[in-house]
Amino acid sequence: MAIIKVKDNNPAAAIRELLRTMLEKQLVSAILVPQEIPSKKTVVQTLVSDPDKLDAVNPLAPIFSINSARIVVKMCIDQMTGPVSGQAVSEQPAEEKEAEPPEAEDSASEQKQEQAPEQEQGKSGEQAPAEAQSAAEDEPAAAEGQSAPAPIAVVLRPCEIRALIELVKLQQASLDPFLVIGVDCWGTYSVQDYAAMVTQGPQDSSVTADFLKQVTAGNFPEELRGACRACQYPVPTYADLAIQLIGDDISQQIRIEAQSEKGKEIFNALGFEVTAESKERKSAVEKLKEAKKQLAEQDKADFLEMISSLCINCHNCRAVCPICYCKQCVFDGKVFEYPLEKYLNWSGKKGVLPVPPDKLLFHLTRMSHVATSCVACGQCEAACPSGIPLGRIFQRISTAAQEALGYEAGRSLDDDLPLTTFRENELSAVED
């Protein structure tokens, strides 16, 4: 833990300088971080590798246009081609042998040789489990000795980190190439509200500064997104480095904490003077969570009716969901293409058939797929052209599902995905 001084009442600038130092010292090879566009009406995610191109960086802008876990997934697609977990490593060669007994051994050893150079990076796909382990053990030493490539820093909100953790467990992403920098979060506006505030606000005023002033005083703007009003995860707990704002006077200082071994290395290399945690932090975080509980929308609208009447089946909610993990959605396949006769048949049965069919079924199925990993970031709601309060719906459902299975999405890489595991004595209430 260390203190970072804030100048000119501008904590975003202090974070920017920290990132600049990391790039200059080549502790990271690039940084994924949001920047304000010149008109300031929005921010875009950017991958910055030139320390001179960080001027518009603002990770504190209260706007949430995409859950960046999705971007991280895209960025590491080529890292995911080989088996990722220890289990998969040991399984694949066995499968090959089964399929083609005589050649399999040859091709397997050939591949081993081809892959040999990559082994130094700890990315080899085909090595035997024992080798994999020893390679993994060698890794830290190798990183110190020869120069392993510096990680790519990704600056993320708590809900983005939590989504990323779920995606790693779902084998959609790898943390290996990245250094996760988490930032405390009081909440965000929708893209539209943010842009409107920038346009309507007085010149020279900063939406970010206004926002920080309000929330640090315990006032939460009306326009806060629904998901953020209910958010119970304002601080990163599973990052490599965490930038802490809550509990400090952020016009004066913020703090940085290493939350992993990887983070510690960078932290040490930055040469910070080590300090203790802010004494106020714990209670400030609790207070914030409590305040959010009061802000959360409680009404139990008729979600069923809303979904079935308002949804236009555009599937935008699925497209932006960081968790929805299938390469090909069952709802895009032939299963849900029906012959005309079937439409007539259904219509005939009820006398009236709302079309397109399967709108509710789509949502129910999506819920059953993502409920255990949903981090309630609310991007589904932001993407819905029909204004269905999906964030609230999914938050309720995922909380219920995760409570039922004693799981908390995004908490840690160590808990098994709840649908891949079980206990012998549990859930007796489900059997009846």
Add this chain to the structure above:
Amino acid sequence: MSEEFEPKIIAFLCNWCSYAGADLAGTSRMQYPPNVRIIRLMCSGGLDPLYVFRALLAGCDGVLIGGCHPGDCHYTNGNYKARRRVAVLKSILKELGMGHDRVWLRWISASEGSRFAETIREIVTDLKEKGPNTLAQSWAI
């Protein structure tokens, strides 16, 4: 309603235990109400919740999921995993007010023909009390 309501039940039964149990009920000529249509799965662990939602939305009044007793699943632990999936499924149905109490998960072994017959009797009685699944009757849903 003048005619007595006859609930429609879909039963997803695993091939190795529950389906065999249903079969035994049949071959032993046990009496049970004819309200159930059986769909055979290899294992209760192979049940996609999508099928259950589809059944409920299409107007079926109750769904039974049958698998081997704990420890007896022929794929080692499919039934334990099914139980977790059903827990998720039920919490969704419950939160949305869609009749989570119209879904049953039962372990029925190949030798338990009478347990199968008893289960169907119980479900039919229960559903007659609950009345039809109104969800599918509203055209808007």
